[in-house]
Amino acid sequence: MTTRAIDLDRLQRWMQTVIVDRDGVRAGAASSHARRHIDLAPEQIEEVIGRSRALSGVERLAMYGRSYFARLVECLRAEFPVLLHALGQQLFDLFALDYLQSNPPSSHTLHHLGEGFCRHLAETRPNPSTPQGYRESWPDFVIDLAALERAFSEVFDGPGVEGKTNLPDSRSLLSIPPPQLLRARLTPVPCLRLLRFRFPVNMYFQQVRRRVNPELPQAADTFLLITRWEYRVALHDLSRRQYDLFSALAAGNSVGSAIALTSQPGEDNQTLDAQALRWICDWAEKGLFLAVDFELS
Amino acid sequence: MIQARLGHPFLGFGVGLRGMHMQYVLEQNPAVDWFEVISENFMDSGGLPRYRLNQIAERYPVAMHGVSLSIASTDPLNLEYLKKLKRLAAEIGALWVSDHLCWTGVAGINTHDLLPIPFNERSLAHVVGRIRMVQEFLERPLVLENPSSYITFTDSTMKEWEFISRMAEEADCGLLLDVNNVYVSGINHDFDPVEYIESVPHNRVIQFHLAGHTNCRTHLIDTHDGPVIERVLELYRHAYRLTGGASTSIEWDARIPAFPVVHAEVVKARDYLNAKPTSRVAEPPEIGEPGAFALSNPMNFLVPDPVGS
Numbered sequence: 001m002t003t004r005a006i007d008l009d010r011l012q013r014w015m016q017t018v019i020v021d022r023d024g025v026r027a028g029a030a031s032s033h034a035r036r037h038i039d040l041a042p043e044q045i046e047e048v049i050g051r052s053r054a055l056s057g058v059e060r061l062a063m064y065g066r067s068y069f070a071r072l073v074e075c076l077r078a079e080f081p082v083l084l085h086a087l088g089q090q091l092f093d094l095f096a097l098d099y100l101q102s103n104p105p106s107s108h109t110l111h112h113l114g115e116g117f118c119r120h121l122a123e124t125r126p127n128p129s130t131p132q133g134y135r136e137s138w139p140d141f142v143i144d145l146a147a148l149e150r151a152f153s154e155v156f157d158g159p160g161v162e163g164k165t166n167l168p169d170s171r172s173l174l175s176i177p178p179p180q181l182l183r184a185r186l187t188p189v190p191c192l193r194l195l196r197f198r199f200p201v202n203m204y205f206q207q208v209r210r211r212v213n214p215e216l217p218q219a220a221d222t223f224l225l226i227t228r229w230e231y232r233v234a235l236h237d238l239s240r241r242q243y244d245l246f247s248a249l250a251a252g253n254s255v256g257s258a259i260a261l262t263s264q265p266g267e268d269n270q271t272l273d274a275q276a277l278r279w280i281c282d283w284a285e286k287g288l289f290l291a292v293d294f295e296l297s
Numbered sequence: 298m299i300q301a302r303l304g305h306p307f308l309g310f311g312v313g314l315r316g317m318h319m320q321y322v323l324e325q326n327p328a329v330d331w332f333e334v335i336s337e338n339f340m341d342s343g344g345l346p347r348y349r350l351n352q353i354a355e356r357y358p359v360a361m362h363g364v365s366l367s368i369a370s371t372d373p374l375n376l377e378y379l380k381k382l383k384r385l386a387a388e389i390g391a392l393w394v395s396d397h398l399c400w401t402g403v404a405g406i407n408t409h410d411l412l413p414i415p416f417n418e419r420s421l422a423h424v425v426g427r428i429r430m431v432q433e434f435l436e437r438p439l440v441l442e443n444p445s446s447y448i449t450f451t452d453s454t455m456k457e458w459e460f461i462s463r464m465a466e467e468a469d470c471g472l473l474l475d476v477n478n479v480y481v482s483g484i485n486h487d488f489d490p491v492e493y494i495e496s497v498p499h500n501r502v503i504q505f506h507l508a509g510h511t512n513c514r515t516h517l518i519d520t521h522d523g524p525v526i527e528r529v530l531e532l533y534r535h536a537y538r539l540t541g542g543a544s545t546s547i548e549w550d551a552r553i554p555a556f557p558v559v560h561a562e563v564v565k566a567r568d569y570l571n572a573k574p575t576s577r578v579a580e581p582p583e584i585g586e587p588g589a590f591a592l593s594n595p596m597n598f599l600v601p602d603p604v605g606s
Contacts, residue, residue: 006415008371008414008415008420008423009371009403011415011450012371016403016404016406016408016412019408019410020408046451048450048451049448049449049451050448050449050450050451050453052449052486052487053487054515054516055516057448059515060447060448060485060516063448063516063593064410064412064447067594068408070592071409071592071594071595071597075596075600077597078600079600079601104406105407105408105409106402106406106407108337108378108407109341109365110337110409110596110600111341111342111600111601113600155344156345156601156603157342157343157344157345157346157601158344159343160343231344231345231348233603
């Protein structure tokens with residue numbers, strides 16, 4: 001075929017298909033996807049891509065193919081340094097390549113590159129249908145750690161409340177008459193994330209960041225709240241009940257409903273209610289709420 | 298008669314601002330003429346990087362340099378991206394907004410690479426039309442950089458410098474002349490970089506880029522990971538004189554050293570402008586083994602770095 005005067009759109013679609021093929025540009029050019037745009041056999045690539053004095057058209061095009069994956073894998077390594085530490089570079093890169101192959105980037109910013117990595121790891125974990133407890137647990141550690149690092153990154157560079165005044169603090173909450181406070185809804189700050197893990201990944205994360213080389217931890221349910229204050233990311237371990245309470249508040253329940261939802265039958269609810277209110281005041285003191293709204297009654 | 302640099306000011310000798318250096322800049326107030334900032338690093342940032350940029354922009358002149366405009370793509374222009382770009386430029390008082398003559402992806406994908414196009418009449422019409430639309434939206438001239446490249450298309454009917462010259466004239470845009478890219482592409486595509494430098498419209502050159510590259514023997518890769526080599530400095534001096542001088546910045550994007558080292562590199566370039574021409578200056582050793590892989594356009598410095606901040 002003659003390839004003179006190829007439509008620019010066809011050319012770009014062909015070239016992109018060829019260079020993002022994980023098996024290399026020859027395989028990419030031979031693929032039906034590429035040939036749908038420009039019907040060229042790999043040995044005909046020089047009908048489109050010129051050679052230089054030193055390199056063939058295929059060798060030159062292959063530079064873009066190699067760089068595509070290498071560049072993006074480097075970016076994922078930068079976003080998930082603790083997961084990289086845990087897995088080692090070889091295994092991390094395999095996961096990263098697998099992710100990139102099925103999730104090619106579309107955003108104008110690399111800040112979004114890793115946002116689907118955790119989900120991809122969860123969707124591609126071994127033995128997904130085997131019940132927890134009967135399957136290997138290390139993939140859960142990998143998935144949890146990826147979730148933590150992604151959340152950390154989002155909180156670090158996402159919207160925050162710096163410069164905002166009049167965030168509700170404990171004093172302002174306590175000044176509200178109790179019946180009214182129980183009907184109030186508390187809006188969390190936009191930089192807050194609540195995370196539930198099957199491994200104590202926060203402990204692992206902190207140790208690696210302190211350049212300690214920890215053992216992979218034993219499985220244990222852990223709960224974490226991530227937020228940001230004055231541009232610094234803060235991580236707060238939560239108990240199960242604290243996590244449930246904050247989750248209920250974040251879901252839009254009133255203070256009273258959230259407390260009721262997280263109380264257990266047969267427990268001393270009065271004591272628990274008082275404890276829950278203390279937690280809420282403590283969270284307000286940490287600047288975790290953006291606003292207090294009152295239910296219309 | 299077109300004003301030199303399209304009327305943009307001469308800012309002097311600046312540095313491509315990288316996240317790892319922002320705290321240093323704010324604490325030490327180094328005597329840098331100006332900073333070039335990567336647009337995509339900050340247009341979605343609501344955290345520490347953006348906060349620091351706002352402070353730096355209050356102290357130093359800044360220009361914005363993007364990597365995702367994808368001006369040559371056949372995908373529709375991304376209006377949301379352009380809105381963010383315009384807003385950021387207004388908020389930090391960017392003196393100009395630049396990007397690359399390239400496409401970064403098509404069919405909704407962004408490869409995050411700076412991919413070349415064939416240099417022919419159809420590509421030219423396509424790119425010129427899109428530059429005009431972007432300029433109208435941004436309400437300012439766009440400044441476009443010649444990227445380094447590793448392929449040529451059999452479909453090209455004109456030299457790269459002819460394409461760039463006609464593009465700049467027809468779209469009435471500015472040029473960011475990356476002298477290292479001219480050199481890298483010259484070696485890769487067997488053309489004379491001096492002819493390139495001498496052929497572009499000098500009064501449209503608003504800015505120069507300098508950077509290091511890697512010699513892989515059969516080709517050069519634009520790795521931005523080391524000092525500027527002597528031959529590029531010679532080309533730069535030639536270009537600087539032809540244009541009557543334009544703001545210059547250094548790019549260092551991989552194996553990034555401490556800020557003073559990066560700054561010293563642009564000071565070296567400034568001093569080179571006034572140094573006596575030497576007949577044959579010894580070339581610093583270039584690195585790279587035959588067949589070795591070197592990464593072009595490294596981008597991992599664009600990922601927010603909470604740990605290093």
